[in-house]
Amino acid sequence: MMNELQRFLKKNKFSNSEWENRGLNPSSLELSQKMYELLNDCCQNLIVLSENGATNKAFKKELKKGLATFNKADFDTEEREFICDYFLELSQIVEVNFKDELYKWLYGSLLNGMLKVASIFKGSSKVIETLSQDCTNCHAKLETFITKKEDGIPDFAFDIVKCNSCGEFNMIDKGPNIHSLTFGEYQLVEQLKKTEYTEEQAKVRLEQIRYWRK
Incomplete structure:
Protein backbone atom coordinates (compact mmCIF):
# COMPACT_ATOMS: atom_id res chain seq x y z
CA MET A 1 0.00 0.00 0.00
CA MET A 2 2.72 2.44 0.96
CA ASN A 3 4.63 1.86 -2.27
CA GLU A 4 1.49 2.40 -4.34
CA LEU A 5 0.65 5.61 -2.50
CA GLN A 6 4.19 6.91 -2.99
CA ARG A 7 3.99 6.07 -6.68
CA PHE A 8 0.69 7.92 -6.96
CA LEU A 9 2.18 10.92 -5.17
CA LYS A 10 5.05 11.20 -7.64
CA LYS A 11 2.99 10.61 -10.77
CA ASN A 12 2.57 13.57 -13.16
CA LYS A 13 -1.18 13.11 -13.06
CA PHE A 14 -2.21 15.91 -15.41
CA SER A 15 0.54 15.89 -18.00
CA ASN A 16 -0.34 16.53 -21.63
CA SER A 17 0.05 12.83 -22.37
CA GLU A 18 -2.44 11.91 -19.64
CA TRP A 19 -5.01 14.26 -21.16
CA GLU A 20 -4.32 12.93 -24.64
CA ASN A 21 -4.83 9.36 -23.41
CA ARG A 22 -8.38 10.40 -22.58
CA GLY A 23 -8.87 12.04 -25.97
CA LEU A 24 -9.03 15.51 -24.40
CA ASN A 25 -7.23 18.80 -24.72
CA PRO A 26 -5.28 19.73 -21.56
CA SER A 27 -6.82 22.11 -19.07
CA SER A 28 -4.95 25.28 -18.17
CA LEU A 29 -1.68 24.87 -16.30
CA GLU A 30 -3.15 26.73 -13.33
CA LEU A 31 -6.18 24.43 -13.07
CA SER A 32 -4.13 21.28 -13.65
CA GLN A 33 -1.74 22.37 -10.90
CA LYS A 34 -4.65 22.97 -8.56
CA MET A 35 -6.03 19.48 -9.17
CA TYR A 36 -2.56 17.99 -8.78
CA GLU A 37 -1.96 19.70 -5.45
CA LEU A 38 -5.36 18.81 -3.97
CA LEU A 39 -4.96 15.17 -4.96
CA ASN A 40 -1.46 15.05 -3.50
CA ASP A 41 -2.66 16.63 -0.25
CA CYS A 42 -5.17 13.80 0.08
CA CYS A 43 -2.56 11.21 -0.84
CA GLN A 44 -0.12 12.60 1.74
CA ASN A 45 -2.78 12.30 4.42
CA LEU A 46 -3.49 8.71 3.38
CA ILE A 47 0.22 7.95 3.65
CA VAL A 48 0.26 9.28 7.23
CA LEU A 49 -2.78 7.16 8.06
CA SER A 50 -1.12 4.11 6.51
CA GLU A 51 2.01 4.64 8.59
CA ASN A 52 -0.16 4.70 11.71
CA GLY A 53 -2.09 1.55 10.83
CA ALA A 54 -5.39 3.32 10.19
CA THR A 55 -8.70 1.51 9.82
CA ASN A 56 -10.77 1.26 6.66
CA LYS A 57 -13.19 3.76 8.18
CA ALA A 58 -10.40 6.31 8.70
CA PHE A 59 -9.22 5.93 5.11
CA LYS A 60 -12.74 6.48 3.81
CA LYS A 61 -13.19 9.57 5.99
CA GLU A 62 -9.96 11.03 4.60
CA LEU A 63 -11.02 10.32 1.02
CA LYS A 64 -14.30 12.14 1.68
CA LYS A 65 -12.41 15.11 3.11
CA GLY A 66 -10.08 15.13 0.12
CA LEU A 67 -12.94 15.00 -2.39
CA ALA A 68 -14.71 17.83 -0.55
CA THR A 69 -11.73 20.13 -1.21
CA PHE A 70 -12.67 20.08 -4.91
CA ASN A 71 -15.33 22.67 -5.69
CA LYS A 72 -17.36 21.13 -8.52
CA ALA A 73 -18.18 24.54 -9.94
CA ASP A 74 -14.50 25.10 -10.73
CA PHE A 75 -14.32 22.17 -13.15
CA ASP A 76 -16.04 21.04 -16.33
CA THR A 77 -17.46 17.55 -16.85
CA GLU A 78 -14.25 16.04 -18.25
CA GLU A 79 -12.15 17.47 -15.43
CA ARG A 80 -14.57 16.16 -12.82
CA GLU A 81 -14.42 12.67 -14.31
CA PHE A 82 -10.62 12.84 -14.41
CA ILE A 83 -10.62 13.79 -10.71
CA CYS A 84 -12.96 10.90 -9.92
CA ASP A 85 -10.73 8.46 -11.79
CA TYR A 86 -7.85 9.41 -9.54
CA PHE A 87 -9.93 9.21 -6.37
CA LEU A 88 -11.11 5.79 -7.50
CA GLU A 89 -7.46 4.78 -7.92
CA LEU A 90 -6.62 6.05 -4.43
CA SER A 91 -9.60 4.23 -2.92
CA GLN A 92 -8.52 0.99 -4.56
CA ILE A 93 -4.99 1.40 -3.18
CA VAL A 94 -6.29 1.76 0.39
CA GLU A 95 -8.97 -0.90 -0.26
CA VAL A 96 -12.01 1.30 0.36
CA ASN A 97 -15.32 1.09 -1.53
CA PHE A 98 -15.72 4.71 -2.58
CA LYS A 99 -17.79 4.49 -5.77
CA ASP A 100 -21.06 5.67 -4.24
CA GLU A 101 -19.42 8.83 -2.90
CA LEU A 102 -17.84 9.52 -6.29
CA TYR A 103 -21.15 9.04 -8.11
CA LYS A 104 -22.88 11.44 -5.71
CA TRP A 105 -20.16 14.05 -6.14
CA LEU A 106 -20.04 13.67 -9.90
CA TYR A 107 -23.73 13.38 -10.75
CA GLY A 108 -25.63 14.74 -7.76
CA SER A 109 -29.23 13.70 -7.16
CA LEU A 110 -30.37 11.02 -9.56
CA LEU A 111 -33.97 12.15 -9.70
CA ASN A 112 -35.18 15.51 -10.92
CA GLY A 113 -37.66 17.09 -8.52
CA MET A 114 -40.27 17.28 -11.28
CA LEU A 115 -40.49 13.52 -11.51
Missing part, protein backbone atom coordinates in the same frame (compact mmCIF):
# COMPACT_ATOMS: atom_id res chain seq x y z
CA LYS A 116 -42.23 11.43 -8.89
CA VAL A 117 -41.15 7.81 -8.97
CA ALA A 118 -43.96 5.52 -7.96
CA SER A 119 -41.66 2.80 -6.62
CA ILE A 120 -40.57 4.95 -3.65
CA PHE A 121 -44.06 4.93 -2.19
CA LYS A 122 -45.61 2.13 -0.18
CA GLY A 123 -48.14 -0.04 -1.90
CA SER A 124 -48.53 -0.75 -5.56
CA SER A 125 -49.74 1.47 -8.38
CA LYS A 126 -51.63 0.43 -11.45
CA VAL A 127 -49.54 0.48 -14.63
CA ILE A 128 -51.38 2.38 -17.37
CA GLU A 129 -48.66 2.27 -20.03
CA THR A 130 -45.35 0.47 -20.58
CA LEU A 131 -42.46 1.95 -22.53
CA SER A 132 -39.94 -0.61 -23.75
CA GLN A 133 -36.65 -0.63 -25.62
CA ASP A 134 -33.83 -3.14 -25.99
CA CYS A 135 -30.50 -2.81 -24.23
CA THR A 136 -27.91 -1.93 -26.86
CA ASN A 137 -25.57 -4.61 -25.51
CA CYS A 138 -27.52 -7.67 -24.34
CA HIS A 139 -30.93 -6.82 -25.89
CA ALA A 140 -32.74 -7.25 -22.56
CA LYS A 141 -36.02 -5.36 -22.33
CA LEU A 142 -35.62 -2.01 -20.57
CA GLU A 143 -39.15 -1.26 -19.48
CA THR A 144 -40.56 1.88 -17.90
CA PHE A 145 -43.95 1.47 -16.25
CA ILE A 146 -46.10 4.61 -16.32
CA THR A 147 -48.49 4.76 -13.35
CA LYS A 148 -49.99 8.21 -13.88
CA LYS A 149 -50.13 10.72 -16.72
CA GLU A 150 -51.13 14.36 -16.63
CA ASP A 151 -51.45 16.79 -19.52
CA GLY A 152 -49.03 19.70 -19.52
CA ILE A 153 -46.04 17.98 -17.93
CA PRO A 154 -43.13 18.65 -20.29
CA ASP A 155 -40.77 16.12 -21.80
CA PHE A 156 -37.92 17.57 -19.79
CA ALA A 157 -35.02 15.09 -19.82
CA PHE A 158 -33.10 12.27 -21.43
CA ASP A 159 -32.51 9.45 -18.93
CA ILE A 160 -29.17 7.65 -18.77
CA VAL A 161 -29.83 4.20 -17.30
CA LYS A 162 -27.87 1.07 -16.42
CA CYS A 163 -29.14 -2.33 -17.57
CA ASN A 164 -29.51 -4.76 -14.65
CA SER A 165 -28.68 -7.74 -16.88
CA CYS A 166 -25.31 -6.68 -18.29
CA GLY A 167 -24.44 -3.31 -16.77
CA GLU A 168 -24.50 -1.45 -20.09
CA PHE A 169 -25.49 2.21 -20.09
CA ASN A 170 -28.38 3.22 -22.33
CA MET A 171 -30.40 6.36 -23.01
CA ILE A 172 -34.19 6.48 -22.62
CA ASP A 173 -36.38 9.25 -24.02
CA LYS A 174 -39.75 8.88 -22.28
CA GLY A 175 -41.86 11.68 -23.73
CA PRO A 176 -44.22 14.21 -22.09
CA ASN A 177 -47.16 14.07 -19.66
CA ILE A 178 -45.62 11.54 -17.26
CA HIS A 179 -46.57 12.24 -13.65
CA SER A 180 -45.25 9.08 -11.99
CA LEU A 181 -43.51 5.88 -13.01
CA THR A 182 -41.45 2.95 -11.84
CA PHE A 183 -38.49 1.21 -13.45
CA GLY A 184 -38.16 -2.29 -14.84
CA GLU A 185 -34.79 -4.02 -15.19
CA TYR A 186 -32.62 -0.93 -15.08
CA GLN A 187 -31.28 1.70 -12.71
CA LEU A 188 -31.45 5.43 -13.30
CA VAL A 189 -27.97 6.95 -13.43
CA GLU A 190 -28.38 10.53 -14.64
CA GLN A 191 -30.99 12.85 -16.10
CA LEU A 192 -30.00 15.33 -18.82
CA LYS A 193 -32.35 18.31 -19.04
CA LYS A 194 -33.55 19.00 -22.57
CA THR A 195 -33.13 22.71 -21.93
CA GLU A 196 -29.39 22.01 -21.64
CA TYR A 197 -28.82 19.03 -23.97
CA THR A 198 -29.79 18.31 -27.54
CA GLU A 199 -30.21 14.65 -28.47
CA GLU A 200 -26.72 14.59 -30.01
CA GLN A 201 -25.20 16.19 -26.92
CA ALA A 202 -27.00 13.65 -24.74
CA LYS A 203 -25.50 10.83 -26.82
CA VAL A 204 -22.04 12.33 -26.33
CA ARG A 205 -22.69 12.45 -22.58
CA LEU A 206 -23.78 8.80 -22.69
CA GLU A 207 -20.45 7.86 -24.26
CA GLN A 208 -18.60 9.83 -21.58
CA ILE A 209 -20.42 7.90 -18.86
CA ARG A 210 -19.68 4.62 -20.61
CA TYR A 211 -16.00 5.56 -20.69
CA TRP A 212 -15.76 6.70 -17.10
CA ARG A 213 -17.64 3.73 -15.64
CA LYS A 214 -16.24 0.99 -17.86
Whole structure:
Protein backbone atom coordinates (compact mmCIF):
# COMPACT_ATOMS: atom_id res chain seq x y z
CA MET A 1 0.00 0.00 0.00
CA MET A 2 2.72 2.44 0.96
CA ASN A 3 4.63 1.86 -2.27
CA GLU A 4 1.49 2.40 -4.34
CA LEU A 5 0.65 5.61 -2.50
CA GLN A 6 4.19 6.91 -2.99
CA ARG A 7 3.99 6.07 -6.68
CA PHE A 8 0.69 7.92 -6.96
CA LEU A 9 2.18 10.92 -5.17
CA LYS A 10 5.05 11.20 -7.64
CA LYS A 11 2.99 10.61 -10.77
CA ASN A 12 2.57 13.57 -13.16
CA LYS A 13 -1.18 13.11 -13.06
CA PHE A 14 -2.21 15.91 -15.41
CA SER A 15 0.54 15.89 -18.00
CA ASN A 16 -0.34 16.53 -21.63
CA SER A 17 0.05 12.83 -22.37
CA GLU A 18 -2.44 11.91 -19.64
CA TRP A 19 -5.01 14.26 -21.16
CA GLU A 20 -4.32 12.93 -24.64
CA ASN A 21 -4.83 9.36 -23.41
CA ARG A 22 -8.38 10.40 -22.58
CA GLY A 23 -8.87 12.04 -25.97
CA LEU A 24 -9.03 15.51 -24.40
CA ASN A 25 -7.23 18.80 -24.72
CA PRO A 26 -5.28 19.73 -21.56
CA SER A 27 -6.82 22.11 -19.07
CA SER A 28 -4.95 25.28 -18.17
CA LEU A 29 -1.68 24.87 -16.30
CA GLU A 30 -3.15 26.73 -13.33
CA LEU A 31 -6.18 24.43 -13.07
CA SER A 32 -4.13 21.28 -13.65
CA GLN A 33 -1.74 22.37 -10.90
CA LYS A 34 -4.65 22.97 -8.56
CA MET A 35 -6.03 19.48 -9.17
CA TYR A 36 -2.56 17.99 -8.78
CA GLU A 37 -1.96 19.70 -5.45
CA LEU A 38 -5.36 18.81 -3.97
CA LEU A 39 -4.96 15.17 -4.96
CA ASN A 40 -1.46 15.05 -3.50
CA ASP A 41 -2.66 16.63 -0.25
CA CYS A 42 -5.17 13.80 0.08
CA CYS A 43 -2.56 11.21 -0.84
CA GLN A 44 -0.12 12.60 1.74
CA ASN A 45 -2.78 12.30 4.42
CA LEU A 46 -3.49 8.71 3.38
CA ILE A 47 0.22 7.95 3.65
CA VAL A 48 0.26 9.28 7.23
CA LEU A 49 -2.78 7.16 8.06
CA SER A 50 -1.12 4.11 6.51
CA GLU A 51 2.01 4.64 8.59
CA ASN A 52 -0.16 4.70 11.71
CA GLY A 53 -2.09 1.55 10.83
CA ALA A 54 -5.39 3.32 10.19
CA THR A 55 -8.70 1.51 9.82
CA ASN A 56 -10.77 1.26 6.66
CA LYS A 57 -13.19 3.76 8.18
CA ALA A 58 -10.40 6.31 8.70
CA PHE A 59 -9.22 5.93 5.11
CA LYS A 60 -12.74 6.48 3.81
CA LYS A 61 -13.19 9.57 5.99
CA GLU A 62 -9.96 11.03 4.60
CA LEU A 63 -11.02 10.32 1.02
CA LYS A 64 -14.30 12.14 1.68
CA LYS A 65 -12.41 15.11 3.11
CA GLY A 66 -10.08 15.13 0.12
CA LEU A 67 -12.94 15.00 -2.39
CA ALA A 68 -14.71 17.83 -0.55
CA THR A 69 -11.73 20.13 -1.21
CA PHE A 70 -12.67 20.08 -4.91
CA ASN A 71 -15.33 22.67 -5.69
CA LYS A 72 -17.36 21.13 -8.52
CA ALA A 73 -18.18 24.54 -9.94
CA ASP A 74 -14.50 25.10 -10.73
CA PHE A 75 -14.32 22.17 -13.15
CA ASP A 76 -16.04 21.04 -16.33
CA THR A 77 -17.46 17.55 -16.85
CA GLU A 78 -14.25 16.04 -18.25
CA GLU A 79 -12.15 17.47 -15.43
CA ARG A 80 -14.57 16.16 -12.82
CA GLU A 81 -14.42 12.67 -14.31
CA PHE A 82 -10.62 12.84 -14.41
CA ILE A 83 -10.62 13.79 -10.71
CA CYS A 84 -12.96 10.90 -9.92
CA ASP A 85 -10.73 8.46 -11.79
CA TYR A 86 -7.85 9.41 -9.54
CA PHE A 87 -9.93 9.21 -6.37
CA LEU A 88 -11.11 5.79 -7.50
CA GLU A 89 -7.46 4.78 -7.92
CA LEU A 90 -6.62 6.05 -4.43
CA SER A 91 -9.60 4.23 -2.92
CA GLN A 92 -8.52 0.99 -4.56
CA ILE A 93 -4.99 1.40 -3.18
CA VAL A 94 -6.29 1.76 0.39
CA GLU A 95 -8.97 -0.90 -0.26
CA VAL A 96 -12.01 1.30 0.36
CA ASN A 97 -15.32 1.09 -1.53
CA PHE A 98 -15.72 4.71 -2.58
CA LYS A 99 -17.79 4.49 -5.77
CA ASP A 100 -21.06 5.67 -4.24
CA GLU A 101 -19.42 8.83 -2.90
CA LEU A 102 -17.84 9.52 -6.29
CA TYR A 103 -21.15 9.04 -8.11
CA LYS A 104 -22.88 11.44 -5.71
CA TRP A 105 -20.16 14.05 -6.14
CA LEU A 106 -20.04 13.67 -9.90
CA TYR A 107 -23.73 13.38 -10.75
CA GLY A 108 -25.63 14.74 -7.76
CA SER A 109 -29.23 13.70 -7.16
CA LEU A 110 -30.37 11.02 -9.56
CA LEU A 111 -33.97 12.15 -9.70
CA ASN A 112 -35.18 15.51 -10.92
CA GLY A 113 -37.66 17.09 -8.52
CA MET A 114 -40.27 17.28 -11.28
CA LEU A 115 -40.49 13.52 -11.51
CA LYS A 116 -42.23 11.43 -8.89
CA VAL A 117 -41.15 7.81 -8.97
CA ALA A 118 -43.96 5.52 -7.96
CA SER A 119 -41.66 2.80 -6.62
CA ILE A 120 -40.57 4.95 -3.65
CA PHE A 121 -44.06 4.93 -2.19
CA LYS A 122 -45.61 2.13 -0.18
CA GLY A 123 -48.14 -0.04 -1.90
CA SER A 124 -48.53 -0.75 -5.56
CA SER A 125 -49.74 1.47 -8.38
CA LYS A 126 -51.63 0.43 -11.45
CA VAL A 127 -49.54 0.48 -14.63
CA ILE A 128 -51.38 2.38 -17.37
CA GLU A 129 -48.66 2.27 -20.03
CA THR A 130 -45.35 0.47 -20.58
CA LEU A 131 -42.46 1.95 -22.53
CA SER A 132 -39.94 -0.61 -23.75
CA GLN A 133 -36.65 -0.63 -25.62
CA ASP A 134 -33.83 -3.14 -25.99
CA CYS A 135 -30.50 -2.81 -24.23
CA THR A 136 -27.91 -1.93 -26.86
CA ASN A 137 -25.57 -4.61 -25.51
CA CYS A 138 -27.52 -7.67 -24.34
CA HIS A 139 -30.93 -6.82 -25.89
CA ALA A 140 -32.74 -7.25 -22.56
CA LYS A 141 -36.02 -5.36 -22.33
CA LEU A 142 -35.62 -2.01 -20.57
CA GLU A 143 -39.15 -1.26 -19.48
CA THR A 144 -40.56 1.88 -17.90
CA PHE A 145 -43.95 1.47 -16.25
CA ILE A 146 -46.10 4.61 -16.32
CA THR A 147 -48.49 4.76 -13.35
CA LYS A 148 -49.99 8.21 -13.88
CA LYS A 149 -50.13 10.72 -16.72
CA GLU A 150 -51.13 14.36 -16.63
CA ASP A 151 -51.45 16.79 -19.52
CA GLY A 152 -49.03 19.70 -19.52
CA ILE A 153 -46.04 17.98 -17.93
CA PRO A 154 -43.13 18.65 -20.29
CA ASP A 155 -40.77 16.12 -21.80
CA PHE A 156 -37.92 17.57 -19.79
CA ALA A 157 -35.02 15.09 -19.82
CA PHE A 158 -33.10 12.27 -21.43
CA ASP A 159 -32.51 9.45 -18.93
CA ILE A 160 -29.17 7.65 -18.77
CA VAL A 161 -29.83 4.20 -17.30
CA LYS A 162 -27.87 1.07 -16.42
CA CYS A 163 -29.14 -2.33 -17.57
CA ASN A 164 -29.51 -4.76 -14.65
CA SER A 165 -28.68 -7.74 -16.88
CA CYS A 166 -25.31 -6.68 -18.29
CA GLY A 167 -24.44 -3.31 -16.77
CA GLU A 168 -24.50 -1.45 -20.09
CA PHE A 169 -25.49 2.21 -20.09
CA ASN A 170 -28.38 3.22 -22.33
CA MET A 171 -30.40 6.36 -23.01
CA ILE A 172 -34.19 6.48 -22.62
CA ASP A 173 -36.38 9.25 -24.02
CA LYS A 174 -39.75 8.88 -22.28
CA GLY A 175 -41.86 11.68 -23.73
CA PRO A 176 -44.22 14.21 -22.09
CA ASN A 177 -47.16 14.07 -19.66
CA ILE A 178 -45.62 11.54 -17.26
CA HIS A 179 -46.57 12.24 -13.65
CA SER A 180 -45.25 9.08 -11.99
CA LEU A 181 -43.51 5.88 -13.01
CA THR A 182 -41.45 2.95 -11.84
CA PHE A 183 -38.49 1.21 -13.45
CA GLY A 184 -38.16 -2.29 -14.84
CA GLU A 185 -34.79 -4.02 -15.19
CA TYR A 186 -32.62 -0.93 -15.08
CA GLN A 187 -31.28 1.70 -12.71
CA LEU A 188 -31.45 5.43 -13.30
CA VAL A 189 -27.97 6.95 -13.43
CA GLU A 190 -28.38 10.53 -14.64
CA GLN A 191 -30.99 12.85 -16.10
CA LEU A 192 -30.00 15.33 -18.82
CA LYS A 193 -32.35 18.31 -19.04
CA LYS A 194 -33.55 19.00 -22.57
CA THR A 195 -33.13 22.71 -21.93
CA GLU A 196 -29.39 22.01 -21.64
CA TYR A 197 -28.82 19.03 -23.97
CA THR A 198 -29.79 18.31 -27.54
CA GLU A 199 -30.21 14.65 -28.47
CA GLU A 200 -26.72 14.59 -30.01
CA GLN A 201 -25.20 16.19 -26.92
CA ALA A 202 -27.00 13.65 -24.74
CA LYS A 203 -25.50 10.83 -26.82
CA VAL A 204 -22.04 12.33 -26.33
CA ARG A 205 -22.69 12.45 -22.58
CA LEU A 206 -23.78 8.80 -22.69
CA GLU A 207 -20.45 7.86 -24.26
CA GLN A 208 -18.60 9.83 -21.58
CA ILE A 209 -20.42 7.90 -18.86
CA ARG A 210 -19.68 4.62 -20.61
CA TYR A 211 -16.00 5.56 -20.69
CA TRP A 212 -15.76 6.70 -17.10
CA ARG A 213 -17.64 3.73 -15.64
CA LYS A 214 -16.24 0.99 -17.86
